[in-house]
Amino acid sequence: MADTDRLVLRSARAILTQAAEMIRGLTDEAYATPGAQGASIGQHTRHTLDHYRKLLDGFRSSSVVDYDHRDRGVAVESDRGAALAEIESIIEEFDGLDETQLEFPVRVLAMVNGEGDTAEMDSTLVRELWFATHHAIHHDALIKTIAGEFGVTLPETYGRAPSTINFERAGAG
Numbered sequence: 776m777a778d779t780d781r782l783v784l785r786s787a788r789a790i791l792t793q794a795a796e797m798i799r800g801l802t803d804e805a806y807a808t809p810g811a812q813g814a815s816i817g818q819h820t821r822h823t824l825d826h827y828r829k830l831l832d833g834f835r836s837s838s839v840v841d842y843d844h845r846d847r848g849v850a851v852e853s854d855r856g857a858a859l860a861e862i863e864s865i866i867e868e869f870d871g872l873d874e875t876q877l878e879f880p881v882r883v884l885a886m887v888n889g890e891g892d893t894a895e896m897d898s899t900l901v902r903e904l905w906f907a908t909h910h911a912i913h914h915d916a917l918i919k920t921i922a923g924e925f926g927v928t929l930p931e932t933y934g935r936a937p938s939t940i941n942f943e944r945a946g947a948g
Contacts, residue, residue, distance in 0.1 A: 779901070780874055780877040780878070780901050783877075783901050783904050783905045783908070784869055784872065784877065784901075784904065786905070786908050786937075787827070787869060787904050787905075787907070787908045788866055788869055790908050790911050790912060790915070791827070791862050791865060791866055791911075792862075792866070793915075793930075793933065794820065794823070794862060794911070794915070795859055795862045795863075797918070797922070797929060797933070798816075798820065798855050798858055798859055798862075799855075799859070800927065801816065801855065801922070801925070801927060802925070803855060804925070805922065805925035805927060806820075806853070806855050806858075807852070807853040808925075810920065810921030810924045811921075811924060812917070812920070812921070814917070814921075815852065815853075815921065816918050816921050816922060817851065817852040817853050817854075817855075817858065818852050819914045819915075819917055819918050819921070820851060820852075820858050820914075820918070821845075821846075821847070821849060821851040821852045821858070822845065822914060823907075823910065823911040823914045823915075824851060824858070824861050824862065824865065825842075825845040825846060826842055826906075826907040826910055826911070827865045827907050827911075828861070828865065829841060829842050829844075829845065830842075830881075830900070830903050830904065830907050831865065831868050833881060833883075834876075834879065834881055834900050838882075839881075839882045839883065839884045839895065840881050840882065840883045840884065840898075840903060841883075841884045842883075842885070843884070843885065843886040843893075872900070876900060877899070877900050877901040877904070878899055878900070878901060879899065879900050880897060880898070880899055881897075881898050881899060881900055881903060882895055882896070882897065882898075883895070883896050883897075883898050883903060909936070912934060912935070912936055912937075913934070913936075914934075915933055915934035916933075916934030916935070917934070918933075918934065919933050919934040
């Protein structure tokens with residue numbers, strides 16, 4: 776497997792593993808109750824897992840990856856066990872990917888405005904895997920804020936972009 780592919784896959788697994796650890800440390804109430812900004816940790820978790828799932832489903836079916844038609848109101852939003860099972864399932868699918876598959880071209884359909892206009896673009900599975908991971912990191916930042924409202928402290932780097940962590944470690948922050 777190419778070094779780049781391995782790094783991206785390892786990063787995605789790490790973000791999902793970190794999310795599973797976070798979920799295990801929450802009460803059911805903290806997971807499912809909306810925070811001050813209106814969404815719950817469970818809703819943010821469902822949203823990020825949807826991106827990984829939509830990517831894998833689009834890839835597996837040889838069709839277009841469509842992140843915008845997500846499954847809202849599902850068990851992952853309110854049931855920590857369902858979320859943990861989905862994380863495990865996604866990681867298992869990642870473990871089954873090989874170098875050739877990660878480099879496969881994919882088509883991505885994206886809604887580009889509130890009127891519903893869409894654009895279809897070329898990408899690769901590994902590029903979209905990085906997109907979904909980066910997207911998850913930003914939702915993790917929101918999750919960290921909500922967790923704090925319930926008295927849950929998450930690691931300092933939780934929800935921080937790799938570039939920010941690197942910048943701060945280099946002493947520039």
